[in-house]
Amino acid sequence: MSTIDTLPPLRDVIATHQLSARKSLGQNFLLDLNLTAKIARQAHDLNLCDVLEIGPGPGGLTRGLLAEGARRVLAVEKDSRCIPALNQIAAAYPGRLEVIEGDALEIDPLEHLTPPIRVAANLPYNIGTELLVRWLTPRDWPPFWQSLTLMFQREVAERIVAQPGSKTYGRLAILAQWRCDARIVMSLPPEAFTPPPKISSAVVHLTALREPRFPANAETLSNVVAAAFNQRRKMLRSALRGTAPDIEDRLISAGLKPTDRAEQISLEGFCALARALDA
Numbered sequence: 001m002s003t004i005d006t007l008p009p010l011r012d013v014i015a016t017h018q019l020s021a022r023k024s025l026g027q028n029f030l031l032d033l034n035l036t037a038k039i040a041r042q043a044h045d046l047n048l049c050d051v052l053e054i055g056p057g058p059g060g061l062t063r064g065l066l067a068e069g070a071r072r073v074l075a076v077e078k079d080s081r082c083i084p085a086l087n088q089i090a091a092a093y094p095g096r097l098e099v100i101e102g103d104a105l106e107i108d109p110l111e112h113l114t115p116p117i118r119v120a121a122n123l124p125y126n127i128g129t130e131l132l133v134r135w136l137t138p139r140d141w142p143p144f145w146q147s148l149t150l151m152f153q154r155e156v157a158e159r160i161v162a163q164p165g166s167k168t169y170g171r172l173a174i175l176a177q178w179r180c181d182a183r184i185v186m187s188l189p190p191e192a193f194t195p196p197p198k199i200s201s202a203v204v205h206l207t208a209l210r211e212p213r214f215p216a217n218a219e220t221l222s223n224v225v226a227a228a229f230n231q232r233r234k235m236l237r238s239a240l241r242g243t244a245p246d247i248e249d250r251l252i253s254a255g256l257k258p259t260d261r262a263e264q265i266s267l268e269g270f271c272a273l274a275r276a277l278d279a
């Protein structure tokens with residue numbers, strides 16, 4: 001039962017608009033509005049910010065964001081069946097919700113948003129990582145957003161916050177942690193969703209740092225990390241052979257052992273290696 005606004009319960013919204021979940025669109029809906037309001041609270045200071053939401057679906061998280069006081073929400077949804085339900089929410093919160101029907105991978109939301117901007121979403125699993133990598137690798141830093149509060153499959157969330165030495169440590173951890181603070185702030189079991197997915201989920205909150213944690217050229221860092229983790233079981237001197245003819249010297253000048261493997265190297269170590277490669 002909804003306690004956060006006077007709109008109909010989400011089960012009724014889904015029945016009225018015949019929103020049977022489509023797997024092809026990664027549709028697993030959150031129907032508990034107290035839970036969506038709790039997720040919205042993880043984004044902090046909403047009343048001072050515009051919020052970009054990708055994939056609002058029937059609007060559970062959208063309603064959470066608005067009830068928690070978001071200044072404005074821009075919601076981008078690909079499934080045209082959801083638009084009438086979202087327009088009903090817009091009518092209940094005059095001037096605070098803009099709905100765009102379209103593909104989040106194609107749309108530039110910036111012209112519809114006023115800084116400061118936060119991003120909050122229960123992302124469709126099939127484009128979640130791609131969107132995150134785009135948000136983490138803009139041309140200029142700081143990015144357009146102050147924070148990202150994002151629901152992922154638990155396994156992806158663990159890759160974002162992973163530390164050296166763990167199996168999940170890789171390119172996503174380096175990309176995220178180089179220029180952000182990244183934390184898992186909530187865990188959700190499959191039963192929290194309708195229909196329940198096979199796996200658990202988690203909400204990750206990333207806050208953009210003003211400056212990268214360690215100096216490095218973004219492209220060099222991204223390339224060397226990709227090469228190192230592409231062959232994560234190999235020693236760095238072999239995995240990075242194609243990166244520079246004198247790779248062993250460069251590894252040593254970065255303070256790394258050529259016999260180390262990618263998953264043993266800290267973020268600071270990869271940044272030192274990127275600088276050594278550019279020297």
Ligand code: SAM
Pocket residue numbers: 025026027028029030031054055056057058059060061062076077078079082102103104105121122123124125127
């Ligand atoms: N936010 C809702 C919730 O929490 O109940 C729905 C989340 S559901 C996991 C993902 C949503 O993303 C669906 O509504 C789906 O239609 C939408 N979606 C899928 N691909 C999309 C895309 N490329 N662009 C925008 N929305 C998309």
